[in-house]
Amino acid sequence: MTQDMSETSGSPLPDWARSLGTPPHSGRFREFPEAFRVEEQMAFTPEGEGEHLWLHCEKRNLSTAQLIRHLSHSLEVAPRDIGVSGLKDHTALTRQWVSIALAGRPTPLGLAEQIEMEGVRLLSFGRHPRKLRRGVHRANRFALYVTGEAVTQGSLETRWNALVTHGVPNYFGPQRFGHQGSNLTRARALMARGWKKKQDRDGFLLSSARSFLFNQVLSERIEQDNWASGLAGDVFNLEGSASQFAGQALDEQLRARLTALDIHPTGPLWGRGESDVSGEACALEQAIAEHEPVLVEGIEKAGAAPMRRALRLCLQAPALEREGEGIWLHFSLARGGFATAVLRELFQHPAL
Template sequence: MTEETSEAQGSPLPDWARSLGVPPHSGRFREFPEAFRVEEQMAFTPEGEGEHLWLHCEKRNLSTAQLIRHLAHTLEVAPRDIGVSGLKDHTALTRQWVSVALTGRATPAALPDLVEMEGLRLLSFGRHPRKLRRGVHRANRFALYVTGEAVTQGSLETRWHELVANGVPNYFGPQRFGHQGSNITRARAMMARGWKKRHDRDGILLSSARSWLFNQVLSTRIEQGNWASGLDGDVFNLDGSASQFAGQTLDDALRTRLAALDIHPTGPLWGRGKSEVSGEALALERGVVENEPTLAEGIERAGAAPMRRALRLRLQAPAIEHEGEGLWLHFTLARGGFATAVLRELFQHPAL
């Protein structure tokens, strides 16, 4: 997940614990759109026929919401007839798939000339039987250009190699909580009076509340030193998949798999109902969530089902490249991972 990060004044969110401690030096990123590149990776391609036209788009300085509005107007469809798998950053160069329902209509002639505009290029297109649904992409590939003291002093590169070896805390990025943390402020107020779908149609505030509790649990586990090594009663996520299993007792076999980044402990996306987590892990989560009764009880009353999210991310296909006064960082994150979670481990920046 790579929604727009607000950098103008920084974030008032908690300075959640870092796995490598506070970085000793500052750095800069997203200094121009091409310095923050994201490419959506799908597990399939359009089949070549069907009622939906799938467009592979490259956009620059354009948000996903702006892209949807433009395509809806140009192709004369309602925004609800357009599907995306994820939101992509505005101040960036990004590539993503978009589907447009064209029931009973042929693919327009000279399609690139019709839909392209400043900041938008059509890479390819094809028909498909189904609408593109949220969260169906497999991963996101990032190329980020970083400059500043952390690069010149060498601390960024040292910390990068530690992340490659040991993984990254899978925090929800500050963009999940809105500009200046406004989403979580609004979520607290809504949960206090009772969540209503009509007041949170896209579920943004509900999602912010669940993400906040997850980050609180992850930060606590980093402080206690067990975020990556596991606890008795943890539910584990199999790296690179949605598969999860309850570990019950943390034995040598699980410890070996954890050290190899084959599996990862998980944290709660809070909800109403029984969870598979138990023992020490359950006690820790309850202790953290008890400090946030308004959010936890509000989420439960909203009827959200409990889910689990990996506490750790593995950097897939990592590479580092020197260019000029900076460094290019190349890596792939599984769906739902935030590049900002990687960057905040590497250097200090007001938006991280």
């Protein structure tokens, strides 16, 4: 059974199981911002008119929160009137869309000069009728430069090919839990007192608690070797879609679709209410929940709705390119996927 590492070490986060086992070699990544590149991929572009100005921005060595504060000051709008689809890494070179509410105001002249600063560059812009909402981007495209023993010894390339073929465990990354798991520690304390919106306005602590339970389930299923092959009673997610369905029994057709990466088993984003999961899959999730009564009860009392998340990620358009002493890894992940979930399968690193 996956353990709560608060009982076994000084860290609140476990060393969750890897699908390929512990990597034999160490590696280095994010040694400079340009070595970790992320580009948001949208399914649509601004329509050309409307109350909101959409900006396609490139940022270097800045968090999304810092970018929002800069745009708020530069364009004289309240932070609440600025929308983003996702939060992008700080120590990285990233490109993302940002919307600015400008009802009754024209697009500023000299827009690029007005908002550009060290670390911020405007790539394009356009008007749109609606504010940019969280989670509307389709995917993120990554280009990551990796060096170290895993590259020179060849283990990275072997493990990479296995991930391309079989998929990646869809863990929430360490950034979801805060520095050294601080968000999870705070979430435990808040859930024990009783979750209140005024104490977690953006829901980060509630999200951290739900993400931790999901990772616990995924880790246990990797240890049992059924995270990708499925269990009776699983709810499945259709690759490249938000569509989900309950499978009940695992027949040959479902097994073939799982092998082909066409569908993926799902795990719980815990909440209050009924779930479609049943049988062995339900029993496993309930066993995990019994080890975390404070988090489970706190989430349910907070009124979070139960949801499901795929246990497996596919690497979209993967490519590996050698350059100098390192390797560039190119791939896209569906919205909600973490690049750190890919890297922790490839090499050892303290941040993974």
